[in-house]
Amino acid sequence: MRGRLLLLLVLACFPLATYGALDDEKHALIQELFPKATDIRDRLPDYPVYPVYQLQELIGYAYESRDISPLQGFAGKPVSMLIGLDSRGRFTGIRILNHHEPVFLHGLGEEPLFEFIDQYEGRSLTEQIVIDTSGSRSGKSPDGNVVHFDGVSKATVSVLIINDTVLSSALKVARKKLAGFTQEAPTRARTDFYQPLSWAQLIDRGYLGHWQISPAEIEQKLGSPLVDYPDAPQPDPGEPFTELFFGYINAPMVGHNLLGDEGFERLKEKTGPDAQILAVMSRGLYPHLPDDFTPGSSPDRLGLQQNNLSLDIRDINVFDQNIQITADGMPELGRTTLFRVGGNAGFNPGAEATLKLGVTLRKNHLVADSTELEIPMAFAQDLFEAVEVAPRPEDSRQPVWIGLWKERWLTISLLVLSLTLLTVFFARQRTLRRHPKLIHRFRWGFLFFTLFFIGFYAQGQLSVVNIYTLFLAIWDGFSLNVFLMDPVLFILWIYTFVSLFIWGRGLFCGWLCPFGALQEMAAWLGEKLKFRQVKVPEKWHRRLILLKYPILLVLVGTAFYSLELAEKLVEVEPFKTGITLFFVRYWPFVVYAVGLLVVGMFIHKFYCRYLCPLGAGLAVLGKLRLFSWLDRVELCGKPCQHCKNSCGINAIHKDGRIDYNECIQCLECVVILKDENQCVDKVLEQKRQRQARILATDAG
Incomplete structure (x- = not known):
C-alpha cells in the first residue's frame, strides 16, 4: 500500500516537474542567442520566460513570442519566434521556430525573412524602430533615436506583423522582469482644470516646458567650433543654438491657451478622443525638424523616451486657418509641430520623460560630428489626475494598420x-x-x-x-x-x-x-x-x-x-x-x-x-x-x-x-443584343418594318 501511494505521489508530481522543461533543441537555440551563457534554466512557472545566467549573474531572458504576444500572421497563424532579450533591454537575436507566411514559404524564400529578423540583434527597446519597405535606408538615423530597418517590399504585411510581435512581446517581458522598465502609476489630463494664461505664465507655472543650449555649449559637446562646419549657420550675439518649448496639448490648460477654444475642439474632432498630442516648438540655429522634413511622418532628429523605452512620435499635420498655435505673448518661433505620441510602450503624460535631440553637423562630405542632447520633460502635476487602472499597452497604442x-x-x-x-x-x-x-x-x-x-x-x-x-x-x-x-x-x-x-x-x-x-x-x-x-x-x-x-x-x-x-x-x-x-x-x-x-x-x-x-x-x-x-x-x-x-x-x-x-x-x-446588325431579333424586326413600309407604300 505504501509503495502504491508513493507511486501515485510521483505520478501526480510528474507534470509539475516537467512543466516548462527545456529540451535539447531549444537549449541549443538559446545558447546561440546568448553565447556567453553558462546556465540556461527551465521556463519560470509565473511567467513564460527562460532565465539565462553567466555563472551567477542574470544576463537576460529567452522566450517564445507566441507565449507572450500571439498575433496572427498573414496566413491566419502566429509567427512563432524564440527571442533573446538581455538585462538592459537589448535584443541578443531572434530565431524563427515556425511560420506559415506564404510569401516566404513558397514565394521569395525564407532568406529575406532571416535577413529581416537579423536586424534586431544589438538593438534596444530604447530605440524607435521604423520599418522601411522601400529598401532605401537602414541603420540608425544620425540625427536621433530612430532606427530604420530594411523591410521586404513584397511582404510588407508579414514583416510589420513580425515587428509588432517582437516589440510588443519584448515590452511585456521588460516591464515584468527587467529593472528600470517598470511603469509608473498612470495619469491623465484633468478636463476641468483651465484658466486663461499668457505664454510666460504657462512656462512659469510648469505647464509648458522650456529648454535651450547656447552655441558655446554645443561647440563643447561637438569638440569643434561652429566655424568648422561650412553648412552650419553662424549665431548672432545672444542667439541660442537651439531653444525648445513643449507641452501636453490634451491638458485643457495647455490646449485651450495655445490653440484657442475653437482650435482645441477642432483638433480633438480630427484626432479622436484617445490620441495623445505633444506640441514641440523651437527657434534658433538648429530647429527640432530639418527643412526637408516630410509632414505626417516620424522625425529623425527628435525622439521621445519614457521608462527607458522609446515612444513613437508622428507629425499629425493638422495646422490650418482654424488650428494654429497663437498664445498671448508667444515669441516668434521657427518650427511648431503637433506630434501624436504612440508606440508599444504607451505614454504616461504625468510621469517624467526625455526628449532626445540629435545634432549632426558636417565638416565636409565625408566627415561629420554628431551628439545627442537629452532634454528632461516633466510638467506641473496639477495638470493631471491619477488613473485607477492602467490601460494595457496593447490596447492603448494605435493599431499598426x-x-x-x-x-x-x-x-x-x-x-x-x-x-x-x-x-x-x-x-x-x-x-x-x-x-x-x-x-x-x-x-x-x-x-x-x-x-x-x-x-x-x-x-x-x-x-x-x-x-x-x-x-x-x-x-x-x-x-x-x-x-x-x-x-x-x-x-x-x-x-x-x-x-x-x-x-x-x-x-x-x-x-x-x-x-x-x-x-x-x-x-x-x-x-x-x-x-x-x-x-x-x-x-x-x-x-x-x-x-x-x-x-x-x-x-x-x-x-x-x-x-x-x-x-x-x-x-x-x-x-x-x-x-x-x-x-x-x-x-x-x-x-x-x-x-x-x-x-x-x-x-x-x-x-x-x-x-x-x-x-x-x-x-x-x-x-x-x-x-x-x-x-x-x-x-x-x-x-x-x-x-x-x-x-x-x-x-x-x-x-x-x-x-x-x-x-x-x-x-x-x-x-x-443592342446591335441592329448583329442581333437576329433586331435584324428580323428591321426586316418586318421594311416590309410594313413597302406594303403601306403599295397600298397608298
Whole structure:
C-alpha cells in the first residue's frame, strides 16, 4: 500500500516537474542567442520566460513570442519566434521556430525573412524602430533615436506583423522582469482644470516646458567650433543654438491657451478622443525638424523616451486657418509641430520623460560630428489626475494598420475612385450598351489598370489563401486587425463580397483579377498571331468547369488538417508567380504560370474556366445574387446562337440562358443584343418594318 501511494505521489508530481522543461533543441537555440551563457534554466512557472545566467549573474531572458504576444500572421497563424532579450533591454537575436507566411514559404524564400529578423540583434527597446519597405535606408538615423530597418517590399504585411510581435512581446517581458522598465502609476489630463494664461505664465507655472543650449555649449559637446562646419549657420550675439518649448496639448490648460477654444475642439474632432498630442516648438540655429522634413511622418532628429523605452512620435499635420498655435505673448518661433505620441510602450503624460535631440553637423562630405542632447520633460502635476487602472499597452497604442492606411492614402484613394467608376459603369450598362466602342475601350482600359496598378503596383491580387485564412481566423478567434493590415486587399475583398450579391462573380473575375486580365491579354495576342482557337466541345466543357470546385474543397479542407500541405497545394494558383513576384522565381513555378498563359492563347481563359479555386468560391457565393442584369430575348438560343458563339468563356447555354456561375461580365452579349446588325431579333424586326413600309407604300 505504501509503495502504491508513493507511486501515485510521483505520478501526480510528474507534470509539475516537467512543466516548462527545456529540451535539447531549444537549449541549443538559446545558447546561440546568448553565447556567453553558462546556465540556461527551465521556463519560470509565473511567467513564460527562460532565465539565462553567466555563472551567477542574470544576463537576460529567452522566450517564445507566441507565449507572450500571439498575433496572427498573414496566413491566419502566429509567427512563432524564440527571442533573446538581455538585462538592459537589448535584443541578443531572434530565431524563427515556425511560420506559415506564404510569401516566404513558397514565394521569395525564407532568406529575406532571416535577413529581416537579423536586424534586431544589438538593438534596444530604447530605440524607435521604423520599418522601411522601400529598401532605401537602414541603420540608425544620425540625427536621433530612430532606427530604420530594411523591410521586404513584397511582404510588407508579414514583416510589420513580425515587428509588432517582437516589440510588443519584448515590452511585456521588460516591464515584468527587467529593472528600470517598470511603469509608473498612470495619469491623465484633468478636463476641468483651465484658466486663461499668457505664454510666460504657462512656462512659469510648469505647464509648458522650456529648454535651450547656447552655441558655446554645443561647440563643447561637438569638440569643434561652429566655424568648422561650412553648412552650419553662424549665431548672432545672444542667439541660442537651439531653444525648445513643449507641452501636453490634451491638458485643457495647455490646449485651450495655445490653440484657442475653437482650435482645441477642432483638433480633438480630427484626432479622436484617445490620441495623445505633444506640441514641440523651437527657434534658433538648429530647429527640432530639418527643412526637408516630410509632414505626417516620424522625425529623425527628435525622439521621445519614457521608462527607458522609446515612444513613437508622428507629425499629425493638422495646422490650418482654424488650428494654429497663437498664445498671448508667444515669441516668434521657427518650427511648431503637433506630434501624436504612440508606440508599444504607451505614454504616461504625468510621469517624467526625455526628449532626445540629435545634432549632426558636417565638416565636409565625408566627415561629420554628431551628439545627442537629452532634454528632461516633466510638467506641473496639477495638470493631471491619477488613473485607477492602467490601460494595457496593447490596447492603448494605435493599431499598426492605421499607420499603413495613412501611408498608402494615395493608393487607397486611386483604388476607391476606380471602384466607384466601375460601379457607375455597371449600374448604367443598359444605357451604355448603345455605345459599343465606348464599352470596348473602357473594358480594355480598365483591364490594363487592373493588371499594372492593382496587380503589379498595389499587389492587390486576391487569392484562395484569403478564403481559408478567413475560415482559420474564425475557427481560432477572429481578429479584424489582421485583415486590415493590407488596405488594398481589404478594400477589394469588401467590394467583391458586396458585388457578388448584385452582379455575381463576374465583376471580379472579369474586371478586377490581375491574372485574369493577363489571361485576357494573352488570348487577344493569340488571336492576333492567328493561333488556332480551340473550342472545347459542349459536353466536355460542362464537365470540366466543375473541376475547380473539388480543388477548392481540397484546399480549404487541407488547411484545417495541415496548413503546411495547404500552402504547397495552393500553388495551383499562378497568382504569386505571375503577379506578386513578376515571374522571378524557381523555374518550375514560372513554367507552370507561363504554360497556363500559353494554353490560354489557344483556349480562351483556360485557367479561369476550369482550374481556378478562387473563382469557384466566388461562384458559390454568387448564387445569392439578387439581380440578373444581362437581358435575353425570345430568339436567344431559339434559334439564334450568335451570343453563344461569341462568348469566349462559353458561359451561355444553347437555349440562350446565361450561366452566371461562369460569366465574367465582359458585356459582349449586351452589346450584340443592342446591335441592329448583329442581333437576329433586331435584324428580323428591321426586316418586318421594311416590309410594313413597302406594303403601306403599295397600298397608298
